[in-house]
Amino acid sequence: MPFDPLQAARSVVRLQQEVRQLKQQVGQLRAENHQLRTENHQLRAENQLLHQECDRLREKVHQLQEQSQRLQQQVEQLQRENARQAAPFRRREKKKVPPEKKKRPGRKGGHEGSCRRVPPQIDQEEEVPLECCPHCQGPLSNTRPVVQIIEELVPMRPRVTRVVTWQGECSRCGQVRSTPVADFYGRGCGPGPGAGGHGGPVGRADQQPSGAGVASGSGGAEVVLWEQDGGGASVVADSGQPGGHV
Numbered sequence: 001m002p003f004d005p006l007q008a009a010r011s012v013v014r015l016q017q018e019v020r021q022l023k024q025q026v027g028q029l030r031a032e033n034h035q036l037r038t039e040n041h042q043l044r045a046e047n048q049l050l051h052q053e054c055d056r057l058r059e060k061v062h063q064l065q066e067q068s069q070r071l072q073q074q075v076e077q078l079q080r081e082n083a084r085q086a087a088p089f090r091r092r093e094k095k096k097v098p099p100e101k102k103k104r105p106g107r108k109g110g111h112e113g114s115c116r117r118v119p120p121q122i123d124q125e126e127e128v129p130l131e132c133c134p135h136c137q138g139p140l141s142n143t144r145p146v147v148q149i150i151e152e153l154v155p156m157r158p159r160v161t162r163v164v165t166w167q168g169e170c171s172r173c174g175q176v177r178s179t180p181v182a183d184f185y186g187r188g189c190g191p192g193p194g195a196g197g198h199g200g201p202v203g204r205a206d207q208q209p210s211g212a213g214v215a216s217g218s219g220g221a222e223v224v225l226w227e228q229d230g231g232g233a234s235v236v237a238d239s240g241q242p243g244g245h246v
Contacts, residue, residue: 119151 133140165179 116151118149122149 167178169176
């Protein structure tokens with residue numbers, strides 16, 4: 001095939017254009033590569049900053065958790081102190097006995113049994129027959145007596161008498177005198193001379209109150225004398241106390 005200079009020139013021009021295009025593409029790729037490298041460096045820096053921020057936040061969360069625990073302990077301590085203030089005689093926590101070391105209530109196992117003693121005196125006897133079954137009214141066999149004792153504990157209430165006496169100043173001797181105690185004891189107020197030996201006056205005759213309450217029982221009962229005034233009442237004599245005047 002003969003050499004064609006025109007065709008060869010055209011091929012050289014085309015190749016030169018392709019080379020120029022390739023060079024432009026290489027430049028663009030290099031620019032893109034440089035840009036990507038720059039962005040990658042920036043992203044690495046941002047990633048490192050984010051890691052640092054994450055570590056800082058983790059440390060902050062840990063500090064806040066410790067602070068929350070300290071505050072919770074302080075709140076519990078204040079609640080315990082308030083409870084101790086509300087109950088000043090309450091046993092402190094460190095002095096409390098653990099549940100496993102506490103003694104069981106009641107007497108020790110194997111102790112001798114005890115119960116209320118049977119009254120020595122029987123005042124009344126009753127018999128309640130059982131003629132049939134209380135549930136189905138059927139006939140009974142092998143019947144036997146069962147003795148039961150009922151002790152009625154009657155509550156005792158003291159007898160209370162309100163006595164009004166009088167007090168005045170004597171124009172002859174100038175002394176303040178009161179109604180003699182024997183006057184109202186003789187009227188049946190109080191135990192009287194024959195009730196258990198309590199026959200004497202309550203206190204001195206010149207110191208008897210103008211208004212008094214006398215609590216007495218029968219026989220050798222205790223006698224208490226109150227003095228009443230506008231501000232209340234106060235005990236002036238008590239036979240049940242040592243040195244009491246009765």
